[in-house]
Amino acid sequence: MDVIRAKHAGVCYGVERALDMANAAMLDDEDTYTLGPLIHNPKVVEELDANGVHVAASPDDVQEGIVIIRSHGVEPDVLATLRERGLTVIDATCPHVAKAQRSAAQLRDMGGTVVVVGRADHPEVLGLCGHAGERAVVVANADELPDELVEPVGVVVQTTQSTEKLESVVEAIRARGIEPTVKNTICFATRQRQESAARLAGEVDAIVIVGGKNSSNTTHLYEICKAHCPKSHFVEGADELQASWFEGCKTVGVTAGASTPADQIQEVVECLEAM
Known part of the structure; x- marks a missing residue:
């Protein structure tokens, strides 16, 4: 394999x-x-x-x-x-998070609604809301946008979210006749990992995503991989791997979230190579 x-x-x-x-x-x-x-x-x-x-x-x-x-x-x-x-x-x-916080504060100073795209319970989002002020609203997707948005509307995004989610929220706001001020604060490293994972997932028989189950960016990687490869498996370490997952597979991909050290990735690679 x-x-x-x-x-x-x-x-x-x-x-x-x-x-x-x-x-x-x-x-x-x-x-x-x-x-x-x-x-x-x-x-x-x-x-x-x-x-x-x-x-x-x-x-x-x-x-x-x-x-x-x-x-x-x-x-x-x-x-x-x-x-x-x-x-x-x-x-x-993280310097990228600090930049997103400054962007949230700039949108707050515009005086209208600040839409924060991300997970409401995520610590980064809590911090962004603290900078965005009392009119901040958190949405995980376009369906969660409130009925009323006080203009001017600004949009900032959790650094580990996907571009697709940000774009869908922005388009939903525009569909209401509102042109929002958008701060695309998704970090470059996140985009790199998402694009790289998507490419690899489309080329292999199975793929393993390594990282903390509580990691937002790793969870997004898993979702992206799952959309391209049905045999996508999310693990925190090599000890979770099961040989039955890879029966009949000739190629297996490995990717990992932005909070996964190299040694944890290597352990998974070596375990797979030994199967």
Whole structure:
């Protein structure tokens, strides 16, 4: 069975930067926490915890020491609260997410509705809403747009969403006779991984998507692959692979989300090659 890796897969710059910051913080003698999981990869979060970088569910859980802001960012008031309490804050917000936050604030200042395209429960989206203000509305797709949109309307998007979802929301707004101001804040690394995964999924008999089940960008990769290849399998690690999935397959593709380190991808590749 021939195992083919996607041209673009695995950790992006923003995740690598956040991990480097966390690893540097380990060298300090102070207690170190991340506000929520640093990245959406359970295996990596477990490794960080074992090395002294623990997850705090909220600012109230940290009394002293170092707090690392997760790669997904936070609401402005959360950041202000941490600093007011005298905690050492390391901001590991992905630069692309920080750009999306600035875009949300610019749209807020226009005075109308800010439509945030993304998952309402995702930490990045919560942070975007914090910058977008009280008139922000979150939609996962065009069907969730509210009946009334106060003009002017601005649109910003979670950095790990697909271009297709953004475009469908924008077209639905235009269909109402409203021309929105659109900030396409989908990051380049996300687009690269999505396009690369789609190409590979259309060329192989089966494909494995590696990453955290709680990862939005990896979930989107799985959805894209599933649309091109019925035998698409989403796993967090090599231990989840089942030989029966690949019966009769001559080629198997492997791709991974932006929060999946190279060693986790390699373990999956080696396991597949051994089948």
